[in-house]
């Protein structure tokens with residue numbers, strides 16, 4: 134039997150947050166391309182940043198990969214290709230712990246830097262502070278899960294949380310799975326979804342402009358007016374013939 | 381052959397008096413906004429000196445521009461694409477604000493707020509970065525006019541390349557100013573370093589711009605540009621750079637720095653170049669061959685074959701004609717007196733310089749000899765190794781021969797013109813000695829000494845049928861953001877977020893009409909709108925002051941009584 138709070142936490146909240154995430158990004162991109170930036174503060178300070186930022190970013194990229202593996206790939210698949218539970222476990226905990234540790238240290242350096250370096254602190258917006266808080270809580274809970282759920286007592290999230298998570302995207306939610314999960318896993322999931330809702334309104338949007346295309350594009354881009362046609366609306370009264378029909 | 385047009389500039393360094401007018405007017409126009417306090421799209425450096433930002437020319441340290449890799453292929457000095465991406469989280473070679481300077485203001489309020497006290501209150505400097513009190517220890521022109529040179533000039537990366545033993549003598553005798561803007565390179569390493577592809581070269585006129593909507597603040601362009609002419613706006617988190625005042629260029633007006641230059645030393649015009657030859661020319665193995673290679677990439681606009689190809693690639697007829705009249709082309713390839721700044725960075729810069737002869741002239745006249753005599757000047761150019769070597773490090777990757785050749789032409793012009801001005805028979809052996817004939821030496825003199833506005837600036841306006849497209853580009857310029865002339869206002873994410881307002885090309889048309897007209901004051905049929913930035917000082921624009929009672933809005937007054945066309949022009 135699913136209670137109302139469970140329904141709210143494990144069905145309504147995820148869908149609401151994901152909706153805000155998707156629509157929010159669309160809106161932000163349409164409305165505020167100019168504000169879509171990493172807002173780097175390297176100009177003010179680079180000694181701490183040199184260590185903190187790569188540690189955090191590479192750490193979190195590894196963590197992301199781990200989540201794709203752990204949440205996205207069903208246990209039956211990994212077992213089908215011959216990766217036993219034991220091997221997977223050692224790998225996940227090992228790599229996860231290292232990545233999590235890097236992320237944590239990186240973030241500690243970055244937060245320390247943000248707080249103590251005058252110019253950086255005064256360039257910090259309220260939104261940044263909220264974001265840092267949310268990010269820190271999610272990461273700390275995540276590390277607690279890696280340590281607590283794997284080493285201290287065992288919760289096989291691949292048969293629990295992961296199934297629920299995939300269910301959300303298959304439009305087949307199973308709140309009862311989460312209702313039975315340990316508290317820290319529940320908290321990690323809830324705060325993570327809240328972070329997703331916050332995402333489009335913070336500088337985190339820069340994640341979606343990871344410039345992978347750089348590896349292939351020609352070195353020097355040229356643009357001419359022909360390139361521009363059709364990419365952007367002209368001023369009112371400047372519509373080209375037939376423009377209305379194409380839109 | 382793929383012909384493209386490029387808007388380019390030449391500066392005649394002999395005439396620069398180091399007044400910084402260009403820097404100030406540029407700043408007022410483009411960078412007088414928060415986040416841009418330290419940004420000087422145009423700056424004027426005293427050489428020898430460290431430059432701005434400090435020691436930017438030391439590419440071993442800052443890793444700007446291109447280099448040839450082991451296989452002889454052109455790569456970014458800062459590393460290949462993969463390395464560039466992997467170092468994205470903390471750009472390793474970016475200058476910090478301390479390498480520029482920490483901008484500040486003064487706490488003026490205490491001057492009026494302070495309670496009655498024995499000592500006069502002082503306005504203390506406050507950092508514009510942290511808001512705290514600060515000590516001023518450096519700024520954009522701290523070493524102006526060789527100030528502090530004994531300690532500071534030794535860090536000049538160019539000076540360090542010139543041999544040690546003569547350095548001291550050199551510092552005593554030799555100084556000049558170097559005004560710098562973005563070079564609008566043919567092979568821009570800023571654009572090549574930008575992971576987002578936000579920096580682009582306009583294919584119509586070659587102006588290099590940053591698309592503010594596409595820039596994500598990765599800061600790679602700051603490292604990539606060897607001239608350090610991309611700046612990071614620390615409030616908006618976007619890169620910004622010199623725009624070659626494209627809204628003005630589009631209507632045929634020169635850039636603000638050129639328009640306001642007190643020494644009238646800047647020339648703007650089109651050059652045609654072969655886009656297919658750029659990469660090869662930039663990859664020439666020997667640094668010293670780069671000057672010649674770069675000259676060859678530029679195409680002779682009078683060559684019928686070039687004209688045909690240019691038409692084929694869609695360059696309008698009046699642009700080709702403008703290229704034929706271009707003072708820039710003449711100075712670079714007809715008279716061969718202009719040289720590129722640091723060709724060894726391999727970006728193919730498009731702002732060229734006529735090296736200064738004045739240090740040589742000064743030395744000659746200090747000795748009491750005749751400083752307009754060809755023999756004396758030629759001898760001095762040969763014997764004054766240090767200034768020549770220094771100039772060579774700046775303009776020809778250390779090869780003194782082209783610099784000597786230019787200086788000799790300038791010296792020849794000096795002595796040839798003296799005979800003419802004194803009414804003597806011109807000595808035709810003088811131009812011959814520098815490989816020119818009397819007529820072209822005289823033409824060169826005309827261009828360098830007395831060319832009028834429309835000869836110094838040959839700028840074909842953008843085409844009406846292009847205007848819409850160009851206006852669209854204009855919507856991406858930094859002008860639109862907080863405090864900019866196009867001011868888009870505030871959005872929910874702070875300054876400059878949200879939509880933008882396009883620049884009205886029509887405004888500039890009206891302004892152009894006013895600036896190029898011979899009548900003083902503003903045209904009667906135009907609505908009066910005073911924009912001091914574009915006011916050229918002629919007359920008193922209507923509306924600047926409220927009308928005096930009892931005076932009808934009649935003929936505008938002349939402010940200083942000078943006639944702008946009163947320059948003299950000696951005839952041979």
Ligand code: SF4
Pocket residue numbers: 561562563564565568569570571588604605606607608609610621727
């Ligand atoms: S000088 Fe200008 S065009 Fe050249 S690399 Fe630097 S910013 Fe780019």
Ligand code: SF4
Pocket residue numbers: 395396397398399400401402403424557559640641642643644645
């Ligand atoms: S305005 Fe002209 S003369 Fe004055 S510093 Fe600038 S370039 Fe030199």
